[in-house]
Amino acid sequence: MLFDQITIVGVGLIGGSVGLAAKARGVAGRVVGVDRDPDCIARAAKLGAIDTGTTDLAAGVAGAQLVVVCTPVDRIAEVIVTAARHVRPGTYFTDGGSTKSNIVATVQGRLPAGVEYVAAHPLAGSEKGGAENGRADLFVNRVTVLIVGALGADWGRTVTVGRFWEALGSRVVLMNAEEHDRTVASTSHLPHAVASGVAAITPMEWLKLTAGGFRDVTRIAAGDPDLWAAIFEANRDATLAALTQFTDRMTEFRTLLESRDRAGLVRWLTEGKQVRDALGT
Amino acid sequence: MLFDQITIVGVGLIGGSVGLAAKARGVAGRVVGVDRDPDCIARAAKLGAIDTGTTDLAAGVAGAQLVVVCTPVDRIAEVIVTAARHVRPGTYFTDGGSTKSNIVATVQGRLPAGVEYVAAHPLAGSEKGGAENGRADLFVNRVTVLIVGALGADWGRTVTVGRFWEALGSRVVLMNAEEHDRTVASTSHLPHAVASGVAAITPMEWLKLTAGGFRDVTRIAAGDPDLWAAIFEANRDATLAALTQFTDRMTEFRTLLESRDRAGLVRWLTEGKQVRDALGT
Numbered sequence: 001m002l003f004d005q006i007t008i009v010g011v012g013l014i015g016g017s018v019g020l021a022a023k024a025r026g027v028a029g030r031v032v033g034v035d036r037d038p039d040c041i042a043r044a045a046k047l048g049a050i051d052t053g054t055t056d057l058a059a060g061v062a063g064a065q066l067v068v069v070c071t072p073v074d075r076i077a078e079v080i081v082t083a084a085r086h087v088r089p090g091t092y093f094t095d096g097g098s099t100k101s102n103i104v105a106t107v108q109g110r111l112p113a114g115v116e117y118v119a120a121h122p123l124a125g126s127e128k129g130g131a132e133n134g135r136a137d138l139f140v141n142r143v144t145v146l147i148v149g150a151l152g153a154d155w156g157r158t159v160t161v162g163r164f165w166e167a168l169g170s171r172v173v174l175m176n177a178e179e180h181d182r183t184v185a186s187t188s189h190l191p192h193a194v195a196s197g198v199a200a201i202t203p204m205e206w207l208k209l210t211a212g213g214f215r216d217v218t219r220i221a222a223g224d225p226d227l228w229a230a231i232f233e234a235n236r237d238a239t240l241a242a243l244t245q246f247t248d249r250m251t252e253f254r255t256l257l258e259s260r261d262r263a264g265l266v267r268w269l270t271e272g273k274q275v276r277d278a279l280g281t
Numbered sequence: 282m283l284f285d286q287i288t289i290v291g292v293g294l295i296g297g298s299v300g301l302a303a304k305a306r307g308v309a310g311r312v313v314g315v316d317r318d319p320d321c322i323a324r325a326a327k328l329g330a331i332d333t334g335t336t337d338l339a340a341g342v343a344g345a346q347l348v349v350v351c352t353p354v355d356r357i358a359e360v361i362v363t364a365a366r367h368v369r370p371g372t373y374f375t376d377g378g379s380t381k382s383n384i385v386a387t388v389q390g391r392l393p394a395g396v397e398y399v400a401a402h403p404l405a406g407s408e409k410g411g412a413e414n415g416r417a418d419l420f421v422n423r424v425t426v427l428i429v430g431a432l433g434a435d436w437g438r439t440v441t442v443g444r445f446w447e448a449l450g451s452r453v454v455l456m457n458a459e460e461h462d463r464t465v466a467s468t469s470h471l472p473h474a475v476a477s478g479v480a481a482i483t484p485m486e487w488l489k490l491t492a493g494g495f496r497d498v499t500r501i502a503a504g505d506p507d508l509w510a511a512i513f514e515a516n517r518d519a520t521l522a523a524l525t526q527f528t529d530r531m532t533e534f535r536t537l538l539e540s541r542d543r544a545g546l547v548r549w550l551t552e553g554k555q556v557r558d559a560l561g562t
Contacts, residue, residue, distance in 0.1 A: 123490060123491070123492040124492055124493075125492060125493070125494070126493070142492065143489060143490060143492075145490065173489065173490070180490075183487050183490045184490060186482065186483050186484075186487060187483060187487055187488075187490050187491045187492075187495045188491070188492065188494055188495060190479065191479050191494050191495050191498040191499070192494060193531070193534050194475055194478075194479055194498060194531070195494075195497075195498055195553070195557075196534075196549070196550055196552075196553030196554070196557075197475075197527055197530045197531050197534065197553065198471065198472050198475055198527065198553075199553040199554070199556040199557045200530055200549075200552045200553040200556060201467065201523070201526045201527055201530050202467050202468060202556055203467075204556060204559050206464045206467060206468055207468075207556070207559060207560050208424060208454065209404060209424060209426065209454070209461075209464045209465060209468050210404070210468045210469070210560065211404040211405055211406060211423065211424075211468075211469065212405075212406070212407070212501075213406070213469055213472050213473060213476075213500075213501040214468045214469060214472050214560075215560065216476075216497045216498070216500045216501060217472040217475060217476055217497070217498050217500075217501065218472070218553075218556075218557050218560070219494075219497045219498075219557070220493075220494040220497060220498065221550075221553040221554055221556070221557040222554055222557040222558055223550075223554070225546075225547045225548075225550035225551045225554055226547055228550050229543055229546040229547045229550060230543075232538055232546060233538070233541065233543060233546070236538055236539075236541075239538065240535065240538060240539065242482070243531065243534070243535055245482045246478055246479065246482055246531075247528070247531065249478045249481055249482050250474070250475070250478050250524065250527075250528065253474050253477075253478065253524070254521065254524055257513055257514070257517055257520065257521060258517075258521065260514065260517075262510055262511075262514060265506075265509075265510040265513060265514070266506045266507055266510045267506075268477070268481075269477050269502075269504075269506035269509050269510060270506045271477075271481045272476070272477030272478065272479075272480040272481040272499075272502040273477070273480070273502055273503055273504070273506055275480040275481055275483055275485060275488070275499075275502070276476075276477075276480045276499050276500070276502040276503040277503055278485050278488060279488050279491065279495075279496065279499070
């Protein structure tokens with residue numbers, strides 16, 4: 001057991017899975033859930049993702065040694081700064097947000113002495129939200145990025161929080177916040193926008209003529225629009241840069257197709273295949 | 282049993298699966314395979330996808346009542362016209378190509394009397410080619426589009442060939458060739474190009490920071506570049522039109538993100554989600 005009590009703020013898909021994993025793996029003696037929505041708390045408790053829950057942030061974090069903030073990205077920094085006033089010195093904060101620079105920058109310099117924040121991003125999720133879609137094994141063999149640098153990479157706090165994410169089954173990777181945001185703009189945020197774009201231009205009555213390819217490409221377009229709008233705004237610049245790269249790449253495709261350059265098309269497709277093949281199935 | 286003998290020309294993923302399904306479901310007494318590559322024939326025979334095989338097109342189709350052409354799309358029309366000289370009157374041709382207008386137009390008026398071609402497109406596949414990735418259930422509950430119109434929708438020939446695809450487990454949908462090509466440009470060909478584009482702009486060293494979303498969006502980018510270059514060329518105009526729609530849609534996304542229009546972003550994402558939700562999981 002790493003902690004006597006952890007508190008999870010925001011018990012949706014990620015928060016619920018953190019609770020299920022922490023309990024299944026004996027990482028915490030007690031798991032407390034905090035959510036603005038009492039129904040979410042009730043569901044998470046019924047699923048066994050939390051032991052108890054409350055809508056009162058101050059009360060929920062009071063006894064915690066580690067607070068894991070799993071709210072939408074646009075509320076994470078505010079939750080940390082607010083909750084930090086109600087915890088004991090020595091308490092750690094971490095989070096599950098998909099963007100990091102803005103959160104780290106907002107929190108910086110606003111924590112009481114002895115309260116430490118180590119930003120994290122577990123690369124796991126689902127287009128289906130809510131604790132009811134959570135899984136105790138959601139993080140197993142998935143990467144969790146731990147942010148170092150911007151707030152100073154204190155070894156002790158990094159190891160403590162890193163061991164927590166590791167104990168949930170994930171593989172920890174250390175990065176700075178800007179590098180993280182630039183990378184996930186390409187590997188997660190742009191793909192989400194593209195999936196949505198492909199889905200949106202497809203007339204409903206054509207859906208009967210889809211096969212596995214369309215299903216796979218568009219799957220994540222079913223994700224929660226509010227959560228994703230917040231992610232795009234939080235990582236605006238890097239997402240726009242990735243979009244420019246992508247648009248340029250698709251313009252190459254257009255040019256090759258218009259000019260009937262068969263060999264060029266094969267080369268263009270081969271470059272994409274090489275990257276995908278390197279990823280494995 | 283619908284046919285004493287069927288001949289499959291091109292025993293890769295689709296051709297191999299046609300053979301496996303036809304044998305598993307007792308659709309044909311004997312399945313003959315034709316391929317330019319003797320290794321493909323040997324593999325398909327070993328897998329039980331064909332009873333016998335040959336590299337000689339004329340010999341392979343001679344005794345068939347139905348010839349199923351499953352070569353790359355840029356060779357289908359030529360194979361049909363050539364093979365038609367070597368079959369008996371009353372023989373049917375069908376195919377498994379992803380594009381239809383160009384094939385139908387090329388074949389039109391070039392078949393001997395009594396030889397009938399009903400163009401088809403089973404909406405099933407895999408990014409992994411070859412008969413060794415074939416499956417007897419590849420077509421089960423998948424749509425097969427049967428083309429009517431351009432060559433005259435003769436009821437008898439349509440029913441005969443439609444029953445064949447139905448017997449392999451698929452649901453038959455009737456369309457004209459232009460409507461088919463325009464639809465699959467959006468539901469299959471554009472998504473393939475987009476998947477390749479997303480994969481290609483991702484540096485290999487960033488692949489460790491990918492999760493299920495990237496995997497799903499890019500999966501089909503692993504498909505055979507030669508096969509897909511041929512498909513894009515065969516359906517050039519409709520693919521370019523779908524690409525324009527998609528590019529316009531992504532420009533809207535850029536504008537919303539640049540102008541910090543959060544409500545607009547949510548709306549944009551919701552439109553994509555509605556289409557994807559209508560498709561189901």
